[in-house]
Amino acid sequence: MADSIKALPQFTERFDGAPLRIAIIHARWNKTVIDALLAGTLAGLKENGIKDYNILIQSVPGSYELPLACQRVIAGSHVQAGATATDLLGGLAISSPLAPGSSRSGTPAPAVATMPNQPFDAVIAIGVLIKGATMHFEYICDTVSHALMRVSLDTGIPVIFGVLTALTDDQALERAGLGRGADKGHNHGEDWGQAAVEMASHTRRWG
Ligand code: DLZ
Numbered sequence: 001m002a003d004s005i006k007a008l009p010q011f012t013e014r015f016d017g018a019p020l021r022i023a024i025i026h027a028r029w030n031k032t033v034i035d036a037l038l039a040g041t042l043a044g045l046k047e048n049g050i051k052d053y054n055i056l057i058q059s060v061p062g063s064y065e066l067p068l069a070c071q072r073v074i075a076g077s078h079v080q081a082g083a084t085a086t087d088l089l090g091g092l093a094i095s096s097p098l099a100p101g102s103s104r105s106g107t108p109a110p111a112v113a114t115m116p117n118q119p120f121d122a123v124i125a126i127g128v129l130i131k132g133a134t135m136h137f138e139y140i141c142d143t144v145s146h147a148l149m150r151v152s153l154d155t156g157i158p159v160i161f162g163v164l165t166a167l168t169d170d171q172a173l174e175r176a177g178l179g180r181g182a183d184k185g186h187n188h189g190e191d192w193g194q195a196a197v198e199m200a201s202h203t204r205r206w207g
Contacts, residue, residue: 008191015201017049020121022196023056023073026162027063030128036176037126037162037189044193056120063127063163064140067147070123074155077120119157121200124192126162128172141165158199162192 022045026038038057045055060069125148131137144163152159166172174185 008194011194011198015048015197017045017197018051020050020197020200021054021077021118022050022200023058023077023120023123024126025058025060025066025069025073025123026126027061027066027128028059029062030130030172033128033164033172033176033178034126036178036187037128037164040177040187040189041124041126041162041193044190045196048194048197050197063129063144066125066127066144066163067151070125070148070159071151071155074120074123074151074157121204122158122160122196124160124162124196126189126192128164129166130169130172131167156203158196158203160192160196160199162189164188
């Protein structure tokens with residue numbers, strides 16, 4: 001990729017991620033790219049002080065399912081201590097939080113053991129939409145982007161837009177740091193983790 005002026009600059013102030021609780025909801029479609037974006041997002045969160053036990057990861061089939069899952073995870077995050085992770089998600093199966101060093105393909109860690117009784121400060125919605133032969137892509141891109149914004153405005157919780165809307169496989173790969181050329185591209189997940197910490201900190205302050 002040629003040099004570009006497009007980038008998310010570093011924070012101009014420091015934020016303390018330690019007290020923040022973040023949920024990541026990710027689609028499973030286009031798994032290779034999703035896995036890289038998820039790893040980038042986790043790196044971005046951890047670089048900014050987010051603790052493993054304050055991260056919840058939930059998968060859904062495709063990007064179309066992201067808005068409802070975000071809405072339910074936000075709504076469920078206020079339930080009292082002792083509720084199971086499944087309770088928190090209103091019946092959706094949980095896939096995390098991951099215990100440090102645990103395998104994503106292994107048995108999910110019991111979320112209730114580490115999850116504090118505290119609402120989520122931000123949710124990161126991750127999906128990878130790649131244009132095909134039909135209008136499917138346009139409809140899902142439009143619907144999902146509007147719906148995620150609606151969830152954010154309706155709940156007052158930042159929903160970070162981690163949905164790639166790529167016209168080609170290469171565009172998606174490059175935005176996950178998996179480019180097939182000499183330049184592998186930048187993993188946008190790192191930016192999404194950073195954006196989540198910044199917006200979560202701002203909204204805590206704004207009340
Ligand atoms: C059906 C479909 C297609 C064709 N492409 C994608 C895609 O590129 N990215 C994605 O996240 N999901 C895709 N899906 C699945 C839909 O998002 C959704 O899961 C199904 O239509 C079921 O509601």
